Amino acid sequence: MDETYDVAVVGAGPAGSASALRVLQLRPDARVLLLDAAAFPRDKTCGDGIAAQVLELLQALGVPNLARLGPAVPRLQLRSPGGRLVSRICARPNRVIPRAVFDAELVSAAVARGAELRRHRVRRVDVRADEVVLDGSIRARVVIGADGANSTVRRLLGAPETPSAATAVAIRGYAPTTLRPDALVIEFARGRYPAYAWSFPLPGGGSNVGYGVFDRRGAGSRQELLDAMRTLLPGHEPTPETVRGHHLPLSTGPRHHPDGRVLLAGDAAAMINPLTGEGIFDAVASGVLAGRAALLGAAAGAAHRRAMTRSFALHHQHGAFLSRLVSNARFLDAAVTAAERHQSVFDAAVDLGLGRGTAPVAALARVAAAYVTLGRG
Numbered sequence: 263m264d265e266t267y268d269v270a271v272v273g274a275g276p277a278g279s280a281s282a283l284r285v286l287q288l289r290p291d292a293r294v295l296l297l298d299a300a301a302f303p304r305d306k307t308c309g310d311g312i313a314a315q316v317l318e319l320l321q322a323l324g325v326p327n328l329a330r331l332g333p334a335v336p337r338l339q340l341r342s343p344g345g346r347l348v349s350r351i352c353a354r355p356n357r358v359i360p361r362a363v364f365d366a367e368l369v370s371a372a373v374a375r376g377a378e379l380r381r382h383r384v385r386r387v388d389v390r391a392d393e394v395v396l397d398g399s400i401r402a403r404v405v406i407g408a409d410g411a412n413s414t415v416r417r418l419l420g421a422p423e424t425p426s427a428a429t430a431v432a433i434r435g436y437a438p439t440t441l442r443p444d445a446l447v448i449e450f451a452r453g454r455y456p457a458y459a460w461s462f463p464l465p466g467g468g469s470n471v472g473y474g475v476f477d478r479r480g481a482g483s484r485q486e487l488l489d490a491m492r493t494l495l496p497g498h499e500p501t502p503e504t505v506r507g508h509h510l511p512l513s514t515g516p517r518h519h520p521d522g523r524v525l526l527a528g529d530a531a532a533m534i535n536p537l538t539g540e541g542i543f544d545a546v547a548s549g550v551l552a553g554r555a556a557l558l559g560a561a562a563g564a565a566h567r568r569a570m571t572r573s574f575a576l577h578h579q580h581g582a583f584l585s586r587l588v589s590n591a592r593f594l595d596a597a598v599t600a601a602e603r604h605q606s607v608f609d610a611a612v613d614l615g616l617g618r619g620t621a622p623v624a625a626l627a628r629v630a631a632a633y634v635t636l637g638r639g
């Protein structure tokens with residue numbers, strides 16, 4: 263029997279599971295190996311915010327009933343650095359699902375569909391003419407690197423380092439208190455670099471709280487991040503053993519999708535939204551594209567690069583443009599003011615921050631008008 267897998271996926275987070283599910287959706291008899299250094303369920307340092315768009319993608323992948331894992335959180339409340347507040351119902355509700363639960367559910371779905379799950383940390387990738395060999399013994403026609411923000415596969419592919427300006431740093435913890443059970447709450451900080459604290463209500467009570475800075479140069483120490491969070495969320499103290507920090511490779515960093523048999527998806531492909539720090543949607547969406555391209559053998563890399571450009575280039579351009587503007591606190595004040603006045607601006611901001619949206623000219627015009635008014639005021 264041929265010992266070569268059709269596709270080996272390195273990393274079984276949302277990007278890896280989505281890749282495996284997509285391969286098996288398109289070719290149910292494909293031999294798919296899903297490798298992860300950790301045993302599931304495993305924690306992942308995250309805000310646990312699952313955008314409505316994520317569940318839609320997973321539904322299309324044939325994983326329909328994830329909504330049962332976390333009740334709908336209908337509202338998004340956001341305060342700008344200057345104290346402007348918007349609190350509105352989202353067109354589709356988001357959810358909060360601890361990653362220990364969410365990721366294990368996706369892995370189970372991939373295994374139920376036929377993927378083979380193996381606990382294994384990949385350290386070596388040898389690319390040959392007609393196959394890829396992992397750690398000298400695991401052979402696959404195509405490999406998908408979905409191994410997260412510290413991706414080994416990305417490094418071994420020779421990808422450029424993500425610069426500090428395109429790297430966010432964040433801490434998160436679990437608090438027994440809840441600020442608003444019906445809302446994802448975001449409180450922006452004043453400061454040189456965009457930064458915010460969040461409080462997301464957990465199913466069954468308590469909340470995931472955290473603080474992130476959208477530029478590594480402005481992050482400071484873990485203690486400074488915690489102190490900044492406490493200033494913005496007084497009284498919502500995380501239990502110390504749940505506090506963990508991590509960096510986030512933003513989509514403003516360099517793309518790396520070379521020709522050949524090794525593809526990247528999710529954080530390994532630096533896909534995180536530079537406006538919100540959301541990365542699960544981008545992980546699943548890029549995993550879906552990688553899964554499709556992976557069936558093309560030596561042509562997979564070029565096909566994946568084209569598909570990623572088609573799907574994400576415009577969204578990334580708009581995100582990069584606006585991420586430069588939000589360094590200006592008055593711009594954020596104006597954006598929040600416009601979103602409070604106009605549902606259409608709010609909806610566009612949600613689509614841009616949590617999905618694959620772009621910034622409509624009409625919404626930008628309303629933000630510009632608010633910017634001018636605030637300048638006079």
Ligand SMILES: Cc1cc2nc3c(=O)[nH]c(=O)nc-3n(C[C@H](O)[C@H](O)[C@H](O)COP(=O)(O)OP(=O)(O)OC[C@H]3O[C@@H](n4cnc5c(N)ncnc54)[C@H](O)[C@@H]3O)c2cc1C
Binds near residue numbers: 300313545
């Ligand atoms: C503090 C913080 C808060 C965040 N909050 C949110 C949020 O609320 N909502 C949101 O959408 N996004 C959020 N993000 C971003 C989100 O966590 C990531 O974008 C998302 O997890 C990316 O999924 P992934 O599958 O690419 O990688 P991961 O989820 O990191 O999965 C990678 C997997 O690869 C495995 N692995 C790593 N190296 C190897 C190896 N060499 N061999 C085998 N396996 C390996 C790991 O064990 C892991 O299971 C947050 C990030 C941080 C740091």
